[in-house]
Amino acid sequence: MVETRIATPPAPINMATATTAMATAGKNSSISSYGAVDVVKNRPVRFSSLQLQEFTNNYADKLGAGGFGVVYRGQIQYTTQPVAVKVLDTDMGRRAEEQFMAEIGTIGRTSHVNLVRLYGFCFDAELKALVYEFMPNGSLDHHLFHSDGDGDHLSFEQLYEVAVGTAKAVRYLHDECERRIIHYDIKPGNVLLDESFRPKVADFGLARLCERERTHMTITGGGRGTPGYAAPELWMGAPATHKCDVYSYGMLLFEILGRRRNYAAVAADETDSGGEPWYPRWVWQRMERGETDAVAARALAGGKEEGKEGRKKVERMCAVALWCVQYRPDDRPSMSGVVRMLEGDEDVAAPAVSPFVHLDSDQLVSQTFTADTTTTFGSTT
Template structure:
């Protein structure tokens, strides 16, 4: 307990070392802020899935009032510290690295949604829960809020709002907008993409709404005017080569498609992966995400009806 890695909503994480020499991260759960069901939910979820872009659960302890989760150690911590610590941070990630991190995280989430026996919705996708190993390979972490549902079901039943303010899809907190599905994770990932592309938080809970422009609207207006990359350079977030511009523009456009107010207008995570890979399809300019009556257009240009059906 001498090497504290960080502290989250449900406990403190420490660095440990197994007798084999393997380093681990041990999350000691705060009994006052988590339930036994949340603990067992994370164990049950992570215990049955394995993917290069999902953090690996090594073991757990559940004895009396003490409970802990033991994960593989991620040497570079969370993506959050590389995006939001400002100019004083020791190491900055290149645009190529940021794009690779976004793509890896998307692959991990797509696996949860479509390649598991039952669909797993994470419900808390954000930079803090994207961990980076020594080679900056991204891995999705923290499954305490995750929910499983059968692929034949058309929605997930939830009793309380799940997630972090700024990343929660509208239908999660407003039941009038339809059922909650895996598209709720798509919304959260869209906010993550915008934060990566803009290298700024999508919302600052310490700043009044009147003193800042809503982040997605800021990104939308710049993309619409064709000045997104220019503004990044002016604010000191540019440092991009010509070959980086298309990747950044693609991430920003795709992020705006992912946060469309109507969940049916958002792409699936598998489609997001394809477009981040740049598999030939262009990403068209999205409508304003929160327009009450957004234009009904196909979000991605494509040469075949088959590829459109993936959306």
């Protein structure tokens, strides 16, 4: 296990050691007068395992763990720059270092206000790790599901901005990078919040760096993603495209609206283990009947926008979420379209047909994801 391997503190390293290692990485790092790591654009710093031990005080402050590994809080030596060090729980013995560096280069070339910044990495025989900017307000998952008040301390205005900012980050990965990046795991746990509660998407690009079979769902045909957020094509053996991120974003949007988890195995009574309705279907039923009051009441809890404008935003978010989780990928909008609809620059209405119609029979409806069918969003990129 990773934690066993790094349990024994190494001998302290000095500044000369750190400076030499950084220079070896291409002289792309220095300690600035402002106490922060000055990383030349597009070239993350290569750190040694000894440096990361020093930065994290021998991995003393564990922030959490996820599908890719364990995250620790640290501080760049001789600065006040806090960082999050993700120790990758993966076997890369079969992967060439050149492949790892190529993917690091892809991640490092990303630059967006709603993406977590990669400061550096480690690729030693005993340790593979990534060094990110530290997000002081943790994950959206924590604020929605694990804090007092059932997430009500986050106002609707804040949650709306989180939804829009997250959509803009995924739009950037899909449409504005030199090479399209598919995240594969959009969920509240991968949306981090900075000191101003601005959202920043984390773990993008890691699907191509890590072996995922042990930590992610493997159903019929195998797949990637987290149960409850993963698009149907990921676990039915169909080709995976950027539209799988759109589906996952839709599920995240439902949880923002409901301030609660909404994933569960769909049972005959349409309830989850807690006795509450499966939220995405419940929202569809309310929208279909024109009964948006209950949805708005939950979404606007604790918010100031309880009037007409707030309700309009809720209705747009509901409609967008329902389009995002369409069964066929071609029926889902692009993330560029999602941003336009959320911000009111493009009209959107709830779909005429339930996106969950394939769940209404005893078995999943067998459909061809590449069928040539005219759809509302088929022409978007």
